[in-house]
Amino acid sequence: MASVSVASGVANGPVPERTRARQRARDWAEIQERMLVPLYEAVYERLEVGPATSVLGLGCRSGLALLLAAGRGAEVVGLEPEAELRSLAQDRSLRVMSDVYRDLAPEGQAGTQPSAHSLVTAFEHLSCTADPLALVRDAARLTLPGGHVALATWGPPERCESAGVLRVARRLADPLRRAPYAPFALSEPGAVERMVARAGLRLGGGGRVLCPFAYPDLESAVRGLLSMGVFDAAADYSGLRQVEKEVVEALHPYRRGDGSVRMLNVFRYTVAERVR
Template sequence: MRGTATELTRAQRRARDWAEIQERMLVPLYEAVYQRLEVGPATSVLGLGCRSGLALLLAAARGAEVAGMEPAGELRSLAHDRRLRVLADVHRDASPGAPPPTTHSLVTAFENLYCAADAQELVRNAARLTLRGGHVVLATWGPPERCQSAGVLDVARRLAPPEPAKPAAGARYDPFGLSAPGKLESLVEGAGLRPDGSGRVSCPFAYPDLDSSVRGLLSTGVYDPAAEFSGEALVVKELTEALHPYLREGGGVRMANVFRYVVAQAL
C-alpha cells in the first residue's frame, strides 16, 4: 500500500507540474492550428489525450464547443477543475462497430500521438469521431536536429531499461518516432483520411530557472520508465546536467524546438 500511495503522490505532482509549467510550451502549436482552421463558434473540438486541457480552453475562448479524452485520472481531474468536459475514454460505452455517440468538426491529437501504443489505431478512432468534411490534426516533434531539447530527452532513453529483442508496440516512449518525413502522412492515409496541408511551428521551451525546467520536463512522462528503472535521483541529476548548456544569464533555461502538424479531412 505504501508504494501505491507514493506513486499516486508522484502522479499528482507530475500532473500539477504539467498544468503549471509545461503545458504552455505548446501554445504556439495550438494557436497556429486554430488560426489555420478558423476555429470559432461553428467548431466542435475534441481533444484526444488532452491532458489538463489548455488547448481546449484556448479553443473555447474562440467560441468553440469543446470536449476531451484523457486516460490519466490526475490530469483529467485538473481539466475538470477548469470546468472542461473530459472523459477517460470516449469509446468506453460503445459496442464494437457501433457509431460513436458524438462526432466533431475538429479532432486533435496534439500531445499523445508519439507515445500511443498504436498510433494508427488512435488515428482511425479520430477519423471515426470526425464529421464528414471535418478535420483531424496530428502533431509531433519536428526533426531532432531542429530541436535543442533532443539531447535532453535522450536522458530518458539512456537511463530506461534495455529494450527486449521484440518490443511490444508502444513499449518505448520515443518522442521522435514520428518525426521522419512521411510518417504522419502515412497515418492519415491508413485511416482513410484525405491530406489537407501541414505546417511547422516554433515552440521554444523556456523556464524561469533550472528547477522548474526539470519539473516541467519530468511532467511530460518521457522520463517515467527511466525513473522506475534507474531511480528518480539519477534521472534528475542527469537531466540537470543535460540542461546546463541552455542556461541563460539570470538563471533561466531556454531551448528552441520545432513541432510539426498535419491536417486531414474526413471523407
C-alpha cells in the first residue's frame, strides 16, 4: 500500500493543537472548500441571489460561499466559531463573527436579537453539528419574513464515493466519549423536511448537486479531507498517524494512473421559507 507524508508534521513528532488548527484551516481554504462550489452556485441560482439579497452564512468557515454571493452583488455576513477559519475569512475582507447573538446584534444592543436576513445558509455545518434542529431553528429566527433558509447535507451514501473514507472518522472515534460523525444521518428521505416543519418554516423544494472531490495527488487528498474537521474525534482517540494511514487506504480505489484522486459525491440542498 502506498504511503503519504502529510504536511501536518506528524512524521516528525506531535504537533501543537494550535499549529494543527492553523494548518487544517489553510488546507480547507486552499484545497477542500472549492469542492462545494457547484452546491453554492446551485442554491444562489435557484434563489436568484443578487443585489437585493442579504446573506448570512452559518458555519461559513473561510468564506468562499460568501465571496460568491458577494460577487453576485449580495450583502454578506458570516458566523464561524473556529478562530483560524474565521481569521482566514476576515483576511478575505469578509465580515465574519464568532457569536450570532453577541457580534451580530444591532450596534449598542449586544445580547439582543440580531438583524434578520433575506437568506440564511448552512452549507457545511448542518451535517456535523451536535443539534441540527437547534441550528435550523436559529436559522429561522435569523431570517426575515418572506426570506429563505438553505440547508445542505450529503446525498445518499450509495451516491457518494467519499462514504468509505468518511467511515474512517466514525470507526476510529471513541464512541463512549464523543458521538461519532454521522454524515448521512440527515440524508434519509424526510429527515431535513421534518426539521424544517418543526422550526416553523415552509418547505420550498430543493435539489441534488454533483460535487466531485478532485485532488492532484494523494497528499492533497488527505490534507483536504482532514481539513473538514470530521476526523478530529478520530485523531484525538486513535492518533493522527493512524487516521492518515486509514484514509490513504480508503482512497486507494479512487487513485488514477497520473496519481490524482477523484471521488464523485452528490449533495442535497433544501430550501425553506419563513412565512411569519
